[in-house]
Amino acid sequence: MIIKGSDINIRTRGFSDICDITGQVETAVREAGISEGIVNIHIIGSTASVSTIEYEPALVQDMKDKLEQFAPHDMPTRHGDTWGDDNGFSHIRATMMGPGITVPVTNGEVLLGTWQQIIVIDHDNRPRDRRIFVQVIGA
Amino acid sequence: MIIKGSDINIRTRGFSDICDITGQVETAVREAGISEGIVNIHIIGSTASVSTIEYEPALVQDMKDKLEQFAPHDMPTRHGDTWGDDNGFSHIRATMMGPGITVPVTNGEVLLGTWQQIIVIDHDNRPRDRRIFVQVIGA
Amino acid sequence: MIIKGSDINIRTRGFSDICDITGQVETAVREAGISEGIVNIHIIGSTASVSTIEYEPALVQDMKDKLEQFAPHDMPTRHGDTWGDDNGFSHIRATMMGPGITVPVTNGEVLLGTWQQIIVIDHDNRPRDRRIFVQVIGA
Numbered sequence: 315m316i317i318k319g320s321d322i323n324i325r326t327r328g329f330s331d332i333c334d335i336t337g338q339v340e341t342a343v344r345e346a347g348i349s350e351g352i353v354n355i356h357i358i359g360s361t362a363s364v365s366t367i368e369y370e371p372a373l374v375q376d377m378k379d380k381l382e383q384f385a386p387h388d389m390p391t392r393h394g395d396t397w398g399d400d401n402g403f404s405h406i407r408a409t410m411m412g413p414g415i416t417v418p419v420t421n422g423e424v425l426l427g428t429w430q431q432i433i434v435i436d437h438d439n440r441p442r443d444r445r446i447f448v449q450v451i452g453a
Numbered sequence: 454m455i456i457k458g459s460d461i462n463i464r465t466r467g468f469s470d471i472c473d474i475t476g477q478v479e480t481a482v483r484e485a486g487i488s489e490g491i492v493n494i495h496i497i498g499s500t501a502s503v504s505t506i507e508y509e510p511a512l513v514q515d516m517k518d519k520l521e522q523f524a525p526h527d528m529p530t531r532h533g534d535t536w537g538d539d540n541g542f543s544h545i546r547a548t549m550m551g552p553g554i555t556v557p558v559t560n561g562e563v564l565l566g567t568w569q570q571i572i573v574i575d576h577d578n579r580p581r582d583r584r585i586f587v588q589v590i591g592a
Numbered sequence: 593m594i595i596k597g598s599d600i601n602i603r604t605r606g607f608s609d610i611c612d613i614t615g616q617v618e619t620a621v622r623e624a625g626i627s628e629g630i631v632n633i634h635i636i637g638s639t640a641s642v643s644t645i646e647y648e649p650a651l652v653q654d655m656k657d658k659l660e661q662f663a664p665h666d667m668p669t670r671h672g673d674t675w676g677d678d679n680g681f682s683h684i685r686a687t688m689m690g691p692g693i694t695v696p697v698t699n700g701e702v703l704l705g706t707w708q709q710i711i712v713i714d715h716d717n718r719p720r721d722r723r724i725f726v727q728v729i730g731a
Contacts, residue, residue, distance in 0.1 A: 317731055350456045354630050354694050354696055356694075356695055356696050359705040359707070359708055360644055360645055360646040360705055360709075365549075365551050365552070366547075366548065366552045367499055367548045368499040368544055370535075370536075372530070372531035372534070373530070373531070373544050375531050376530045376531050376532050377544070377545055380545045380549070384523075384662075391650070391651070392650035392653050392654050393646075393648070393650045393651040393654050397648075397650070402651060402654050405646055405651050406655055409643045409644065409655055409711075410688075410689065411549065411551070412689070412693055413643070413695070413708070414694065414695065415551055415552060416495075417495055417552070417553065418458060418495050419588075420588075425586050427497045427498040427499055429498070429499050430498055430499040431499075433548075447696045447698070447703050449628075449629070449696040452590075454593050489595045489597060489727075490727070490729065491694075491729065504687045504688075504690050505638055505690070505691045506638055506686075506687045507638040507683055509671070511669070511670035511671045511674040511675070512669070512683050515670050515671050515684060516684055519663060519688070523662075549688075550690070551690060554690055554691060555634075555692065555694045556634055556692065557597060557632055557634050564634065564636060564725050566636045566637040566638055568637070568638050569636070569638040569691070570638075572687075590729065591595055591729075592593070592595055
């Protein structure tokens with residue numbers, strides 16, 4: 315049984331910037347050397363999310379538009395009023411979508427559809443350096 | 454330690470068709486032969502989701518109505534304009550809800566509430582044959 | 593390899609009451625005695641969710657307000673009409689957010705940001721005693 319954790323570090327632009335990290339996750343799984351198991355991808359922090367999408371520019375913008383409609387970047391929040399952070403909307407988007415996903419690994423490959431990529435969505439209201447932790451468990 | 458993957462294959466009707474796969478997941482766990490562990494249920498593809506619900510027809514329709522309200526099937530999308538797919542709404546629903554869940558197994562059973570079933574929601578805009586991968590890890 | 597399951601029992605107030613269970617999850621991980629691995633946190637029942645948030649009162653209220661806006665507690669539902677439960681909104685919120693999350697454990701610690709806590713959101717329309725199952729897998 316192998317357990318192998320590693321970091322993915324990315325630079326994001328905020329406002330639900332959507333970053334494709336599929337390649338880095340695949341590298342982490344390959345380096346762990348498992349054939350069968352799972353990989354958990356988890357964002358450290360409370361203003362970003364992990365999911366999957368068909369990563370093409372038109373749809374990426376559609377998704378950002380929907381998140382803006384769901385919780386607009388200028389919505390009034392108690393969080394903003396209290397702490398002056400102006401990123402209440404980011405937290406709401408992040409809590410709604412959740413902090414991570416777990417994807418199966420089989421035959422040494424992360425099991426995704428052809429048009430399905432693993433993404434980090436950074437909802438925060440500014441560019442950030444983000445650390446994502448990838449935990450591979452299997453054999 | 455046991456790691457056992459298997460497929461569930463279903464036929465869906467699209468437009469956030471909600472399918473109860475609890476029985477198939479329970480079968481996969483039983484066939485893996487673990488007593489304690491987890492089961493990860495993951496949809497391959499970017500226009501469907503996995504979650505849990507009290508699977509009864511009235512609520513299933515309520516959930517479909519809410520998804521239709523959240524991202525209407527005829528909403529204009531850049532994805533549709535660019536690729537002519539007409540399923541931008543499906544992608545948005547899927548990315549919002551995520552591609553999978555992980556549920557504990559204890560005493561040989563998938564741990565769910567009495568009124569809690571595991572479901573696949575196919576958001577796409579047509580009937581599809583869907584492959585769901587179930588990864589069981591435990592002992 | 594260690595697999596160790598345990599219960600967290602809490603009393604909630606319903607209507608998307610948000611409860612911080614980070615301390616209890618950390619205790620479960622410590623008692624399991626692993627250094628590297630994952631912890632799966634799963635709610636038993638179909639009217640509650642698990643996610644992460646910066647757990648401070650202003651933001652907690654913002655999140656409750658957003659869920660109320662997304663699926664109001666007095667929205668008409670077929671579920672309510674059929675069963676007289678009056679908690680259709682709770683089910684919809686719960687299915688949208690999902691029943692659980694999986695978080696990495698490294699160096700013996702649950703890997704969270706400083707302002708990131710693990711929460712149960714009880715969407716039901718009344719106070720409830722809730723059982724959350726925590727499954728720790730690792731070494």
